[in-house]
Structure formats: structure tokens, C-alpha cells
Amino acid sequence: MARSLVSLDRIEVGRLKGIGARRSDVLAKVGLKTVYDLISYYPRRYVDRTNQRKIAEIAVGEEAMLLGRVTRIATRRLKGGRVIVNAIFVDSTGIVDLVFFNQPYRERQLQGADDVALFGKVENYRGRLQMTNPLVDLIGDRTGRIVPIYPQSASSGLLTRDVARFLAEALERIGEMEDPVPDQVVSRLGLLDRWSAYQKIHMPEQPKDSFSARSRLAFDELLRIQLLLVSEKVKREATAKGFSHDVAPFQIGNGTLASDLIEALPFALTPSQRQVLSEIASDMSSPIPMHRLLQGDVGSGKTIVALVSMLFSVQGGHQSALLAPTTVLAEQHFQSISAQIEDLLTASASDRSWSLFGDDRKLKVELLTGSTPLALRRRILLELAGGEIDILIGTHALLGEGVAFSSLGLVVVDEQHRFGVEQRSLIKERERSNSGLEPDVLVMTATPIPRSAAMTVFGDLDISVVNELPPGRTRIETFWLRGESGAEQAWSEVKAEVARGGQAYVVCPLVDESERLEAASAVAKYEELSAGSLEGLRLGLVHGQMKPTEKASVMDRFRDAELDVLVATTVIEVGVDVPNAATIVILDADRFGIAQLHQLRGRVGRGSRASKCLLVSNSDDDSNSGERLKAMVESTDGFYLAERDLAIRGAGELMGTRQRGRTDLKLASLATDKELVESARRVAIELVGDDYKLTEYPMLVEELLHLVGEDEIANLFRG
16 A cells, blocks of 8 residues: 555554654654654665775875774763873775864764774874764665765764664555646656655665755745645635735826826836836735835935835825834834925825815824833824825834724835734734724835745745846945054044045844853944044934934934944844945954845945945855855845855755754755755645645645644745
8 A cells, every 4th residue: 555655654664663662762863753754764874885985095185985893982082171082993905094173972982893884084103094073874785886874863873774774664564655746747847756756865786876865855845835835825815805905106197196107206217126016016906915025236226216105005095004113113114205205295084085185184293112201102103094194104103003094005124024924913813803804015125035935935925026226326345454553444444434424334133242142242343433433523322222212313413424434243243334434344244144234335336425334354265154245245235145154054944943844955055956846836836736635636635734744834825
């Protein structure tokens, strides 16, 4: 009888031959509780026994894989608790000394070990060949040409030879496996059937077997996620009810609020902005609630797109909300949006026709944050519920109790990665319970997301991209400075910028001194620079622990050019727009990710001044942090940087709130498996069609519900 993955997940590993209660406990420590867990415990690499090297063939300085046995081993304990394990490794042609520093478990692991695989660099030490801290695998007496090497656990005593023995027993007992993916799909994509894939990934006969097996099993991982995303999208479109907004963005003079704003702008929208607005307008005119992700590089003009979208809602008699992650960003949005719409008037509250000139009330925008005074908050909430406020901008305060809209037609979430899934969905769910209609949702990010990741993580959203920068944006030169001389060069550049009439930022990763982290503190750096390298300049300090009023005061002074240099933490990462600031110094730049560095760099280059970003760090070139900094120097293209970031650090855990789970991508990589992601997406769309319940594919549904789990499914789709 053919087995399904679900049925295998119901069989405990202890039922396999050779696995008793003690071995079951050992396997459970690494998460292997069922036969499904075991067959999904994939090799981390392979030893090709047809391509192994002999000791007599290797040269000093060469990295090599050797097969042999350990004949002698001893442990020495030194002062300070340090441990050195020495061993002698032999094959039929020679001897290599092995040295392990601070790995005391090696003596127990290697005592009398035959059939050992080593990988490391061969050195010459006192005339003898030596390997220091090589990779070690006990592969047992397996005679296959390609030997899989599994993750091993020193603490549990689980060795690769044990895993291989258990897997051989499991695969023999399974005998045959169901494949829920239709045969025509498997054939069209040139994939192995599922049973062959599991056999070949654990018992490959030649190197290409493991590659073809990995492709099929990685496709299955991606397909499960895409089926969930596509099903949710189809379900929402079939069942959710939203507003049909009156949109006419580009018919200048047609009397709508959005078109009047566009006509009044002092600049022309880029073709990319106009295309995205057309996509949003099409969504908002439909009664199916919009769920759209708006991507755009730093400075690409997403905010004006969001404002026009909010006016689509307002001009039909509904309200809009803009949710920002920080008070600084919320205040920035409030100031810029208030200025842009100050001349827009409504002719009457009854027919909601709009024009630039009129005698009735102006369009009303309010700001609600955690620091809003109580009396003002009460007034805002009263007017909001009465429909007198057209656009409400705020922070997490918008999610608080008592915040009730009269008719919320659109929610814009800025910098969506700063909000948890529960927070992002709260307003939408609350409004649906009030009126029965879901508001449209537009989530924005200035952190570009690689297509493969966006298609996977945000696969239930429609995606728009603003991929052009408005005319006049200044190119930013980026430099990586090292050591004390590099820091002094940075301060010289800051003084030169101020002398030219410009302003500068200095960004530090911490607010207070920490003995645990060797990172600059904004407070200490402000005092140090004021009395030292930047003495005589007008310095300001801003960080997240300041009171909102103090922070706003400093920001206003910097914006009004009353300060030359702003020393800050990442509180300025988004939402700070000072065109006269043209130099930014980022201290301990290795402590930031690429996305954050790119956001910080986007604080300059916002005016006509030639701009510079100075990254101060002592990272090594070949470290992960060094790779990030080199990427920053190479390019200012956020989408290129997003791809580099994905390649350097991986995609992370897709379900968001869980630390680990069966939906983690064990084999698939969003960085390297882009074609598989595309294929999985196309197949998911094909299989779901108009039937979000997948009634024609019960085995797939059973697999999704069991292996992913209803809670995880809900988490993936929430918001």
C-alpha cells in the first residue's frame, strides 16, 4: 500500500527495527519523532567515494577530503580550562595528525573510529602533516559510491552512520509513496516522482541523483506555501465585500479630489507612479477589497502614490488611515500631507464633490500618536466617529481601544515590516465587524524585496513596484572607512560639508554605553564630538528614549538648519526628509543589515547637493558584515541590494511568529531557487483555479492541514 506523508507522520520512529526507547529519546532531541521527520532529515553534504584523496596525494596548504581511521587519541587540559584533543589519522598511504581546540567531545567521538571522513586544510607542523579542527563524519562501513552526511549532534550522540542506518530501514519499510501532485504537472516540469526523490536524496547512486531529488522535494516545500497563499487570495476575492470607490486619477479637471491634487503638484508623476496608481485605481473601483503591496526604493515617490490612493477613498465620502511605525515618521507624514492638501476643499458633505476652490470646509487631516494629549485625543476620536476627519495619520495608537471610524475605506500601512501580523490586521478586522465591509489595504515598503521572496512571503497580495526615481534625485557616493584614520576622515568630511552650507547626520547603533557590545553610543558620541572632532559646530541629539516633544523639537531645529549635525540612533531611519543634509556617517556599520543601511543612506541625496554616505567599520572583507558593506559601496539600487541581502543571510522563517516549524524551507532557497518559486506559483494558480477549497485534490488538502497546521495557516494569512 502506498504511504502518504501524513500517514508516515503518524508512525513513531520507535517502531523501526533497531530503534528502542533510548534511541527514540536521542532522535527526539533533534526533532525526529516520526518516520516523516526521519525521511525529511536531509543530508547536509555528500562524500563521493570515487573522488576521495589519499594522504600521499595531498599537498601542504590544500583542502582535501580524506577517508580512513583513527589509531590513537588523547586529551590535554591546559590552564584556563582550555582543552586540546590530539589524534592520529591513517589510510593505506600515510599519516595525518589531527588537532582539535576546545572540542573535548572529540575523544569520545573518535575513540577507535573506523571509516572516518575528514575535510580540512592540510598544514606542515614540525615536519608532519596536520589538520586543525577539520570537519569530521563517522560514515560507517557503507560501500556506496555517494555517501550522504547528515547533521550530527554531539550532545545527543547522534552520528551520521546511525541516521543512515535508520533511514535505510525506514525506506525499505515504506516501500511505495503516494504523490499528491498530478502526474502531468510532475512530467511537464521534468521532476522526479516523490518516492524516487526520497530514495535518491538519501541513497544516490551518482552525484546528479541528489540534485534531481533536491529539486523535487524543494518544489514540494514551495508548492505547499504557494497553494496556501493562492487559496487565501481566491477565497478573499470570492467571499469578502468591500467598497467600490469612485476613481478617476488622470482626468485632469474632472472635479475629483485625486485629479485636482495631481494637477496642483509642482512636478509630474513618473510613468512608474502613474502605472501603479492605475493598478490601485482598478483595485479600489472593485467591490473586492484591495490587498496590495507597494514596493519602491528610497525616494521613489511612494508617499504621493499613497496620498492619491487615500483621496480615492475620501472623494467618495469615506475615510482613510495611514499607519506608521514611529512617531517621527507619523509626524513627517502629517506635515507633508497637510501641506499638500491644504488647498483642497469639499463643496458639500452631502454630495461629496470636490474642487480646488470653494467655500466649505477644508479637507481635514489629524495626527494620533501615543503622545497626543488626552483632550486632543478625545476630540479626534469624536470627530473621527462623526465622519469629520477625512484622513487619520498615526502610530500604534490607531490600533487602540476607542478608535472608531465613521466609514473607513482605505488603510495604508507604511514600512509594513515594522508591524506584527496581528497589528496589521486589527483595523481591517475591526471595521469589517462594524460595517460588514472590509477597507482596502495598501502596505508600503521602502525595503525592496526580491521577487522570489515577495512571491513567497507576500504571495496572497498583489504587488506593485515604483521602480523609477523622480527627476532631480542626487546620486549618493558611498565609502567604507576603517580604523581611527577612517573615523577622522569621516569627521573631516562632515566639517567640509558644513563649511559648504550643508548639514550631516551621525548614526550610532546604541543609546547608552554597553560593556557587552563594542558599539558607539549616541549619547556618548554626541558629548565626545561636541568637545572634540566637531567642536564649534552646532550639534543636536535624538534617540528613541527621548520624550516625543523633545525629539520633535530637535528634529524641527535640524530641519530649519538651526543645527549643523544631528547625532542619532536609527530613529531617523525612515520619515526624515531634510534636503539640505548631504552627508551621513554610520558608525559601527557592520552592526546593521543591508536594508537598514540602505534606508539610513536614503536620508541624504534628497536635495540638489552632492551627497555622501560614510560607513565606518573594521569588519573583515570576507565576513558576512564585510560582504554587506561591499554591496553598499557597489550599488545604490535597492532591488539589487535586496537580492544580495537574500543571498548573504537567507530568507528567514516564513510563518513569522514561530521560531521553528515544519513549514521552514529545509531544502528550497529563495535566493537560488527562483525558477522553482516561479514554477510553484504557476502550478498553485493552475490547481486552485476558482476553487479555494481544492476539492479536486484531497491528498494535497490533507497534507497542507496536517503538515502545516491550521494555526500556522492562519498566521501566514493574517493581515
